[in-house]
Amino acid sequence: MRERFVECGGSGPHGVRLRVTEAGEGPLVVLLHGFPESAYSWRHQLEPLAAAGYRVIAPDQRGYGHSSHPEPVEAYSVLRLVGDVVALIADAGAENAVVVGHDWGAIVAWQLAAMRPDLVRAVAGLSVPPRPRGQRPPLEAYRALHAGRFYMNHIEKPGVADAEMARDVRRSLRLAFDGLSGENPANDPPQPLLVPDGDGLPDALGGRDVLPSWLSAADLDVFAEQFAPETGGFTGALNWYRNLDTDWPALAAFDGARLRMPALFVAGDRDTVLSGxxxxxxxxxxxxxxxxxxxxxxxxxxxxxxxxxRPAEVTAELLAFLGSLSPRESPDPAV
Known part of the structure; x- marks a missing residue:
């Protein structure tokens, strides 16, 4: 595996420099992580996909890890997040790519497929399915549905969740990874992620402050370093949520877009995202x-x-999906 930096978004306050982990040669596959993760969350998939004959790139997305952390909240709009992936595909010299995302990365993958189907040979999303735009801005809708206690409504308060997560980075990450893990009995069945009055985001994540079996202490060290204050902290990553209502009008142009390229959705039955x-x-x-x-x-x-x-199962599903694509699979949505 190799690492390098890619300039995305041009000059000015919204341009970013993304750190990319890359492996292999062949048709391009882009892996997009979610919150609170980084390219490292794809550590189990990078080498097997590369060994199967693909060029695989996994960025630390803007606001994460060793990539740029622009200050303006609006620098994290979905149009700019999609634009970053467009820039990565162009930098790779590829005509198109298979784009795979998890959590927020899945949202970016689905939106890229809707906005630029010419660039997406196939698309896969983990945890978060492609969803309609909805009749109301999402943060407004969640506020009404959960009396303002939904975790996204807690995050939208400027600086609050940032400070809570940064107070003890390693503990916050342990609570997140165990809290939303299938090993946590509280997720059988999964429940919506609410923040009770007086609680902060880390404690609301429901973790038992232990490492789940699939995460080593060395893995936690990597994630903790990537969210350390000197690296950039949590603010950039949390700003993705703060743009949800601002993005809503712009997404009207793509509402109802149907994915005609090959598409795959994978999720766990104990995932809080599917608890509604x-x-x-x-x-x-x-x-x-x-x-x-x-x-x-x-x-x-x-x-x-x-x-x-479930690294082996997810890798097997992705390899089967990739293997099912025709070498000349057309990215044209009309085909």
């Missing part, structure tokens, strides 16, 4: 909503961190 009413039925309906969507893959007993919790 009607989630199982909605996931089952995805092939009917998107012509390119394969049958969803639901991993029994798995929580939110699919590619880390």
């Amino acid at each position: 009413p009607g989630s199982a039925a909605y996931v089952a309906s995805l092939p009917g909503r998107h012509p390119g969507m394969r049958e969803p893959v639901i991993l029994t007993g798995c929580g939110h961190w699919a590619q880390q919790e």
Whole structure:
């Protein structure tokens, strides 16, 4: 594996420099992480995909790890996040890519596929399915649904969750990784992630302040260093959430877009993302909503961190998906 930096977004306050981990040669596969993670969350997939004949790149996305952490909240709009991946594909000299995302990375992958289908040969999302835009801005809708206690509404308060997570970085990460893990009995069945009055975000994550079996102390060291104050802390990553309502009007142009390129959704049955009413039925309906969507893959007993919790299974699903693509699979959505 090799590491390098890629300039994205041009000059000015919104341009960023992304650290990219790369391996292999062949058709391009881009792996996009979620919160609170980094390219390191794909450590189990990078080498097997490269060994199978693909050029695999995994960035620390803007606001994460050793990539740029621009200060303006608006620097983390979904249009700029999608633009970063467009820049990565162009930098790689590829005509298109298979784009795979987890959590927030899945949101970026789905949006890229909707906005620039010419660049997306195929798309896969872990944990977060492609969803309609909705009739109301999401933070406003969550505020009404959960009386303001939903974790995203807690995050939208400037500086609050940032300070809570930074107070003890290692503990915050332990609570996050165990709290949303399939090993945590509290996730059988999963529940919406709410922040009770008087609690901060780390404690609301529901972890038992232990390392789950799939995360080593050395792994935690890597993540903790990437969120340390001297590296950039949590603010950039949390700013992704703070743009949700601002992004909502811009996404009207892509509302109802149907994914016609090959698409795959993978998730754990103990993932809090799928805890809402009607989630199982909605996931089952995805092939009917998107012509390119394969049958969803639901991993029994798995929580939110699919590619880390079930690395062998996720890698096998991705390799099977990649292997099913025609060498000349057209990215043209009309085909």
